[in-house]
Amino acid sequence: MLSSLSEKDLTDCREEIVRRHLSAVLENGFGEKCSDPEVFGLRIGNEVLSSWFEEVSAFLGKERIAYFAAHPEEIRDFVNSHVHEQPQEDFEELLMTPGAALRSGVCNQPSREVLAVAVARVCGIPARIREDDGTAEYRVSGSRSEKGAPSVQAEYLPFDRSRRETSCLTLRTDDEADVKYETTWGLTRLSDKGEPDQFLSLKDNWNHGRMDIPLVPGRYCLVTAQRLPNGNAHVLEYHIRAEADKKAEDIRLKMQQIRPEEMFVSVDMPPLHLRADNGEAVRQQNGKKRLYIWLAPGQEPTEHILNEMLDNEESYERIAPAISLITDIPAQKEQRLVRKVTDRFPSIQCCYAEDPSEREMLMRSFYLDPGQLPFIFVTDRSGHGIFSAGGYQVGTGRLLIRIMNL
Secondary structure, three states: OHHHOOHHHHHHOOHHHHHHHHHHHHHOOOHHHHHOHHHHOOOOOOOOOOOHHHHHHHHHHHHHHHHHHHOHHHHHHHHHHHOEOOHHHOOOOOOOOHHHHHHHOEOOHHHHHHHHHHHHHHOOOOEEEOOOOOOEEEEEEOOEOOOOOEOOOOEEEEOOHHHOOOEEEEEEOOOHHHOOEOOOEEEEEEOOOOOEEEEOOOOOOOEOOEEEEEEOOEEEEEEEEEEOOOOOEEEEEEEEEEOOOOEEEEEEOOOOOOOHHHHOOOEOOOOOOEEOOOOOEOOOOOOOOEEEEEOOOOOHHHHHHHHHHHHOHHHHHHHHHHEEEEEOOHHHHHOHHHHHHHHHOOOOEEEEEOOOOHHHHHHHHOOOOOOOOOEEEEEOOOOOEEEEEEOOOOOHHHHHHHHHHO
């Protein structure tokens, strides 16, 4: 039971909820199915964790449970008839728990998908939320591993038959390392009117420069983007029509090329006095391009950039000797994630500001808000500032790699 929960769930969830859920599962007497996380699993989608199994089971009753166990395709009609949408009062990002949805009779579409999975699991039917678009589906075949997890050959059907992925889009790229979903490219399903309807949650499953994406028939827009340091982006759009039982398209992803001069600015650097751990002054290393990251250890934006450095270990290993991490006081370098980064990249220089107030003048010289940390800037071989960023945007870590390698 516990092994089916993520590390975050184990941190957030109360023991009482886990115990009540487990007790309700065992009372249903599923036998060997109690080893299948798609039957007994507490987590369904992104809803708040609750002991929903007991409440959903009581709502259904033994007769319905027995019927749905033999007719899983009827679960969608049950959900549609018992809970309704009120779009004018809906907050799309907020999911209701399965029990609350049944009690109120009202919830949004993502919550209905979660409820469909909950009903199926109460009936002993392996079910899950499809990762790419949040569709509820149940397992109809496929073996399970010794730990109970479904095999990669498992076959699933959506409760809503119109959501079957009967088309396929093939993408190709010349450089798998240069494309990253949600950073340099994305895929969105369009409504019948051609408006954005749902952004798909995909992973970069490239195989020798090729990626096959199963799609529900419909219209889609694929976007590639190259972000500039000033926040602008070069964008290409591909409009796709996916038809049932047909291959959608075979597309080679392309990125608008960014000219080096678009990446850089030129700023005369005001004085900056840094000191090493031993208190000695850090000399400005002219003659080489250098990356400085002024940290706010423990704060979320700073943690994002540090995690990106860890995620792109090989690339940052190469440029680590040209990186300086700056803190306001020496003790901040002992913060857990800062220490993890400096241990992983021992050639990174770690220093602190002799006068932290110098940061404000420096950030203003780059036309940045002094309150936005981490403060990132790059100097060229002559010591002029050529790039800066305040705060954090997705993909900043990869952008810095490109700048340092130009």
